[in-house]
Amino acid sequence: MGMTTAQKIFAAHLVDEPFAGTKVLGIDVVMCHEITTPIAIADLMARGKDRVFDNTKIKAVIDHVTPSKDSKTATQAKMLRDWARRHDIKDFFDIGANGVCHALFPEKGFIRPGNTVIMGDSHTCTHGAFGAFAAGVGTTDLEVGILKGVCAFREPKTIRINLNGTLPKGVYAKDAILRVIGELTVNGATDRVIEFGGPIVDAMTMESRMTLCNMAIEAGGTSGICAPDRVTVEYLWPFISDSFASKEAAVAEYSKWVSDADAEYDKVIDLDLSDLTPLCTFGYKPDQVKSIDEMAGAPVDQVYLGSCTNGRLEDLRVAAQILKGKKIAPTVRGILSPATPQIYKDAVAEGLIQIFMDAGFCVTNPTCGACLGMSNGVLAEGEVCASTTNRNFMGRMGKGGMVHLLSPATAAASAIEGKLADPRKYL
Amino acid sequence: MKKFGGPALFLDRSDINTDEIIPAKYLTEITKEDLKPYLLEDLKLPGFDPKSERTYGAGAVVTRANFGCGSSREHAPWVFEVNGINVVIAQSFARIFRQNMFNCGMAAIELPPEKIDQLFSYAGAADAAIEVDVANSTLTIKGGGREESMQFEISPFDKALVLAGGWVDYADSKY
Ligand code: SF4
Numbered sequence: 108m109g110m111t112t113a114q115k116i117f118a119a120h121l122v123d124e125p126f127a128g129t130k131v132l133g134i135d136v137v138m139c140h141e142i143t144t145p146i147a148i149a150d151l152m153a154r155g156k157d158r159v160f161d162n163t164k165i166k167a168v169i170d171h172v173t174p175s176k177d178s179k180t181a182t183q184a185k186m187l188r189d190w191a192r193r194h195d196i197k198d199f200f201d202i203g204a205n206g207v208c209h210a211l212f213p214e215k216g217f218i219r220p221g222n223t224v225i226m227g228d229s230h231t232c233t234h235g236a237f238g239a240f241a242a243g244v245g246t247t248d249l250e251v252g253i254l255k256g257v258c259a260f261r262e263p264k265t266i267r268i269n270l271n272g273t274l275p276k277g278v279y280a281k282d283a284i285l286r287v288i289g290e291l292t293v294n295g296a297t298d299r300v301i302e303f304g305g306p307i308v309d310a311m312t313m314e315s316r317m318t319l320c321n322m323a324i325e326a327g328g329t330s331g332i333c334a335p336d337r338v339t340v341e342y343l344w345p346f347i348s349d350s351f352a353s354k355e356a357a358v359a360e361y362s363k364w365v366s367d368a369d370a371e372y373d374k375v376i377d378l379d380l381s382d383l384t385p386l387c388t389f390g391y392k393p394d395q396v397k398s399i400d401e402m403a404g405a406p407v408d409q410v411y412l413g414s415c416t417n418g419r420l421e422d423l424r425v426a427a428q429i430l431k432g433k434k435i436a437p438t439v440r441g442i443l444s445p446a447t448p449q450i451y452k453d454a455v456a457e458g459l460i461q462i463f464m465d466a467g468f469c470v471t472n473p474t475c476g477a478c479l480g481m482s483n484g485v486l487a488e489g490e491v492c493a494s495t496t497n498r499n500f501m502g503r504m505g506k507g508g509m510v511h512l513l514s515p516a517t518a519a520a521s522a523i524e525g526k527l528a529d530p531r532k533y534l
Numbered sequence: 535m536k537k538f539g540g541p542a543l544f545l546d547r548s549d550i551n552t553d554e555i556i557p558a559k560y561l562t563e564i565t566k567e568d569l570k571p572y573l574l575e576d577l578k579l580p581g582f583d584p585k586s587e588r589t590y591g592a593g594a595v596v597t598r599a600n601f602g603c604g605s606s607r608e609h610a611p612w613v614f615e616v617n618g619i620n621v622v623i624a625q626s627f628a629r630i631f632r633q634n635m636f637n638c639g640m641a642a643i644e645l646p647p648e649k650i651d652q653l654f655s656y657a658g659a660a661d662a663a664i665e666v667d668v669a670n671s672t673l674t675i676k677g678g679g680r681e682e683s684m685q686f687e688i689s690p691f692d693k694a695l696v697l698a699g700g701w702v703d704y705a706d707s708k709y
Contacts, residue, residue, distance in 0.1 A: 244630060
């Protein structure tokens with residue numbers, strides 16, 4: 108019987124199996140941010156164990172609230188900063204170089220096919236786009252990861268999702284993943300890895316694959332995973348060109364992580380997306396999804412473009428294409444947060460930022476900020492946000508606020524009309 | 535052996551998420567103790583008052599499916615821990631929340647829907663209380679003059695974590 112990508116990664120990283128069904132894995136990349144790491148640091152200090160297992164395998168960023176908004180967030184940032192300096196963590200990203208973790212770390216080439224990745228953040232599943240096993244964990248798992256470089260998992264089963272056909276005009280990776288979550292429901296993938304494949308995924312950029320894998324957790328999934336291929340190698344080439352004689356050689360090497368043809372899946376779901384329309388969530392759970400046809404016209408107070416789901420350059424390009432030469436509705440607040448400094452710079456160079464600003468958007472620095480209702484665009488009670496983020500829980504972007512999840516194109520169209528709107532008429 | 539359970543708090547809804555257990559705005563606290571006043575602050579349920587005696591006096595939570603979905607924040611188990619709640623019983627959990635509970639040496643117990651219904655039949659009793667014996671995988675519920683016990687399943691690893699007092703001590707002694 109063949110193996111899935113996740114099974115291959117588990118087998119290659121197994122450190123211990125203390126009980127049947129529990130696998131302790133060696134971890135290749137331990138990622139840290141300033142919200143969930145400081146308590147782990149404080150606990151390690153209190154235990155007299157202020158050590159790190161390998162300072163080259165630890166990556167850290169201040170991203171959730173940056174620049175700090177008050178003395179508490181400044182203290183969290185300081186704790187992470189002091190710790191990174193104390194342990195000589197070279198890959199530490201502070202003001203000026205910091206961006207949203209799940210956009211920044213891939214951009215730096217830190218994630219490679221076959222890696223195990225953990226972070227004290229549920230959207231760590233994003234990094235599975237590289238053919239890695241990447242799981243969000245709590246602070247205690249993170250603490251053990253920092254100290255020992257290991258983490259325990261129940262070996263997950265794999266749900267295979269084949270995205271067949273071709274995505275119609277105006278429909279993007281975000282619509283595809285909303286469709287998948289609608290299918291799986293919010294806990295349909297608990298203790299499962301979601302492996303995305305099929306012609307639509309094969310044709311996707313790494314950015315789009317990250318958008319897919321980013322939301323695996325919204326169906327309860329442990330990690331999203333895409334098979335590493337030529338697209339993966341092209342993305343990683345600046346970082347791996349010294350290690351391989353050619354791109355073909357890299358593709359061949361990484362292909363060992365691709366699921367075998369006879370691998371056993373928990374479930375295989377085939378979805379033909381050739382007729383998919385732009386989608387949008389309507390309630391307080393990410394599986395409450397409707398076509399934009401049904402949702403168009405619903406009022407919106409704020410449009411937010413950014414986050415680890417859809418704050419990358421290709422997202423900004425799509426939105427700018429729609430916004431070019433237009434103004435957003437006077438009743439709407441448009442906020443753009445490019446996910447990393449590199450994306451921001453590229454967007455300036457391409458003239459995208461100019462388009463957003465001319466349309467009436469406020470452009471903020473790269474940060475999580477409004478996505479989790481902490482800073483830079485928090486909603487007031489009763490307000491509604493059309494957002495390219497990944498979570499629409501009640502109050503997520505501010506107490507009493509409501510969030511509609513949608514693609515960057517649908518966000519841009521909604522900004523122009525001041526209410527939920529179909530992007531296809533602007534393309 | 536540590537005692538698990540206490541007065542029962544019934545949260546009758548599926549998919550209660552981590553933002554409802556502890557809102558993101560309190561993630562700026564850097565000690566667990568500071569989270570104490572914010573337990574379940576944003577949870578809206580008919581008849582549920584986060585500030586009530588029943589909430590703050592609880593030692594165990596009984597709830598439905600997919601409890602603790604959403605963020606990885608361990609602040610969710612912590613806000614229970616600092617308020618004296620060390621066991622959550624549900625039809626199912628989100629993976630990260632469940633692991634966080636065991637990693638902190640607390641119990642996240644899954645029971646089939648009919649047994650969860652049976653536990654909910656005590657929700658009307660003001661004195662409903664649950665006692666959990668992790669070593670023997672049994673729980674007892676009492677209230678309104680009734681009492682019954684049931685067995686539950688817990689993986690050997692999760693049990694070992696609870697008995698070790700959490701993952702840090704366990705991992706540190708072993709790896
Ligand atoms: S952008 Fe939002 S979802 Fe992504 S890591 Fe930041 S807070 Fe989490």
